[in-house]
Amino acid sequence: MSENSKIKDFSIELDKFDSIKIHDSELLIIDKVIQEFAPEIAFLYQIREDESEEQQIKTGRLHENRILGIILKFYLEGKKKITTGEVEQEYKKFFKDIARSTISTYLNMLKKESTLYKERDGRTVYYIFYEDPPKGIKPFWFTRIFCIVPAYFERALYFAGLYFSVEKYADQYIAKFKSGNRKTLIRNFKFLIGIIILNIFKNRSSKCVLCQFSKREMYDKLEEMMKIAIKDRADVLPEEMLEILVGKYSEIPMFDGIFIKGEEDEDKIIENILKFSDDYKKDLDFQIMVSRRRKTLRLKQQEALENQDIEV
Numbered sequence: 001m002s003e004n005s006k007i008k009d010f011s012i013e014l015d016k017f018d019s020i021k022i023h024d025s026e027l028l029i030i031d032k033v034i035q036e037f038a039p040e041i042a043f044l045y046q047i048r049e050d051e052s053e054e055q056q057i058k059t060g061r062l063h064e065n066r067i068l069g070i071i072l073k074f075y076l077e078g079k080k081k082i083t084t085g086e087v088e089q090e091y092k093k094f095f096k097d098i099a100r101s102t103i104s105t106y107l108n109m110l111k112k113e114s115t116l117y118k119e120r121d122g123r124t125v126y127y128i129f130y131e132d133p134p135k136g137i138k139p140f141w142f143t144r145i146f147c148i149v150p151a152y153f154e155r156a157l158y159f160a161g162l163y164f165s166v167e168k169y170a171d172q173y174i175a176k177f178k179s180g181n182r183k184t185l186i187r188n189f190k191f192l193i194g195i196i197i198l199n200i201f202k203n204r205s206s207k208c209v210l211c212q213f214s215k216r217e218m219y220d221k222l223e224e225m226m227k228i229a230i231k232d233r234a235d236v237l238p239e240e241m242l243e244i245l246v247g248k249y250s251e252i253p254m255f256d257g258i259f260i261k262g263e264e265d266e267d268k269i270i271e272n273i274l275k276f277s278d279d280y281k282k283d284l285d286f287q288i289m290v291s292r293r294r295k296t297l298r299l300k301q302q303e304a305l306e307n308q309d310i311e312v
Helices: 003-014 025-037 051-055 059-076 084-094 100-112 139-145 149-163 166-177 182-208 216-234 239-249 266-279 281-311
Strands: 116-121 124-129
Touching (some): 025 149, 025 182, 059 124, 084 124, 084 149, 100 116, 100 124, 139 182, 149 166, 149 182, 166 182, 166 266, 182 216, 182 266, 182 281, 216 281, 239 266, 266 281
Antiparallel strands (some): 116 124
C-alpha cells in the first residue's frame, strides 16, 4: 500500500471520532505549529482513543493511570506537590471531564496504596509521589502505571513556544557568537523545532500502543503516519544532529530524554538548536527544499483523494 493510500484510509477511519481529539485552548499553539509545518497530518497528530473508556471497563484503573500521568507531567516541570484542583484542571485538557469528587476519590485510593502521600499546608492538601518515577524502565511496564499523554503534550507545548519566539533567540545568538544570518537562523530553527515536535508525537504514539487501555491498532497507524511525516522532513539530515534532536529533545527522561527543566539549562537547549541551525545550514538548505516539494505533493494528493471521494 502506498504512503498516500495509508493516509487516506486513516483519514476516513478518523472521521468517525471527533471526541478523540484534544481541543483545549492552551494547546492550540501546538496546532498552529503543525498547521504551518506539517499540514498534511494536522487531522491526526493529536488523536487519542481508549478502549476501556469506550466500553466502560476497567475505568477505575484508567482514571488512576491518567491521574498519575498528570502528576508525572508536573513532576517533569519540577513541581512535586500537586493539589486536587490542579489535577482536575489538567484532566480537562486531555481527557473527558470527570467530577472533582471522582478525582479526589482516586487520589485518596492512590494514597492508601502508598503510590502517593499527603502533605497539608493549612487548608491546602498536596499529593506527592511516594517514590520518584523510575528512569530507564521499559515503556511497556511504565505505561501500566502512568499515562504518558500529558507529559508528551507538555513537551510539545514547550517547543511550540520556542517556535514562535524564534526572532528573540536568533538575535541573542547573533549578538553572543557574531555568527549566522538572521533570516536563515530563524528558518532553520523553526524547521528543527518542527522535527522535534513531530518526533514527540511519534514517541508518544509508540508508547500509547503499549497501554493496556488503548485501541492499539489506532496508535499503530498513528505511529506509522508520524514516521512518514518525519521521513519527509529529516531523511537527508546528518545522523549526528538527528541523534540529539530525536534521542534527547523529543523524548521524556523516563526513556533517556533530557529534563527540560532541571538537569539541562533551558538556555542551553535553545543555544544548541541555534548552533545546529548555523553549523548545518547547507544540509538544512537541501532538506528544506526537498521537504517543501514533498509537503506540496502530499497536500495535492490528499486534495485529489478528497475530491475523488466527493465525486463518488
